Amino acid sequence: MLRFLKVTGDSLAPEYREGDFVLVSKIPFFLVPPSPGDVIAFHQPGYGLLIKRIQNISPDGGLKVIGNHPESIDSRVFGTVRRGDILGKVIWHIRKA
Amino acid sequence: MIYQILNIFDQKVHIETVKAHCDIPCGIYDPIVAQISALTVVRMLDLMTEFEAKTPDRNKEYMNSMSRYIAVKEEHAERAKAEIRVIWGDYLKAQHLEKYPNAHALVHKIMQLGSKVRQTTDREQATQLVEAINEFAQMFWETKGIATKRAKAPYAPALELVYPAL
Numbered sequence: 001m002l003r004f005l006k007v008t009g010d011s012l013a014p015e016y017r018e019g020d021f022v023l024v025s026k027i028p029f030f031l032v033p034p035s036p037g038d039v040i041a042f043h044q045p046g047y048g049l050l051i052k053r054i055q056n057i058s059p060d061g062g063l064k065v066i067g068n069h070p071e072s073i074d075s076r077v078f079g080t081v082r083r084g085d086i087l088g089k090v091i092w093h094i095r096k097a
Numbered sequence: 098m099i100y101q102i103l104n105i106f107d108q109k110v111h112i113e114t115v116k117a118h119c120d121i122p123c124g125i126y127d128p129i130v131a132q133i134s135a136l137t138v139v140r141m142l143d144l145m146t147e148f149e150a151k152t153p154d155r156n157k158e159y160m161n162s163m164s165r166y167i168a169v170k171e172e173h174a175e176r177a178k179a180e181i182r183v184i185w186g187d188y189l190k191a192q193h194l195e196k197y198p199n200a201h202a203l204v205h206k207i208m209q210l211g212s213k214v215r216q217t218t219d220r221e222q223a224t225q226l227v228e229a230i231n232e233f234a235q236m237f238w239e240t241k242g243i244a245t246k247r248a249k250a251p252y253a254p255a256l257e258l259v260y261p262a263l
Contacts, residue, residue: 009117021103041115051115
């Protein structure tokens with residue numbers, strides 16, 4: 001239900017940087033469905049566990065996710081994310097000191 | 098304070114990582130490696146032709162040298178293909194493909210020519226490979242808003258390459 005994860009990569013910089021910690025949980029999505037702007041952790045086949053921001057919801061219910069950086073590997077590369085692949089929403093962001 | 102606690106915890110137990118995956122620090126894409134590799138293929142073919150003409154004996158020394166030229170030709174043809182595949186697969190995004198609808202066909206042509214120059218000793222095919230990769234380089238730099246220029250490579254076989262005009 002609650003998991004601490006350590007961020008690697010810079011696609012969400014400057015907001016999330018390499019070495020930051022995040023606490024993710026599915027609990028918020030039991031109350032309010034995923035919506036644009038939410039930052040989520042999810043399993044993406046071929047890429048592993050990723051963190052991105054939801055840009056919008058496609059008509060079929062898939063989540064289009066995006067990073068801040070133009071070179072970000074996100075839905076522009078691998079398409080939408082299935083809800084079943086979501087690990088959780090970032091509910092706490094602990095920045096690297 | 099909380100970060101330090103988590104960091105110590107991470108060092109001892111290892112917190113799972115989540116990737117804000119990006120092609121950084123890559124983000125460094127440049128078709129020049131593919132261009133030079135294609136040029137190397139032409140160079141190897143030229144060396145093979147020269148060597149064949151001046152070496153009448155088909156002895157083991159001949160076989161050894163010719164094998165080395167062929168090995169380098171193989172390696173660089175494959176490298177040219179690999180470099181183009183990475184730019185095509187990782188760098189080019191949907192908005193680029195909308196603007197350059199010929200990109201897929203061009204990459205396919207490069208893959209085919211790359212294979213052809215491995216299979217044969219046809220210099221014409223090799224120069225076509227150089228030119229196809231030049232065309233790709235021009236498209237690549239245009240996607241970055243960088244003008245290009247054509248200039249002869251400052252080494253044999255001195256074919257024209259597309260360079261960014263910085």
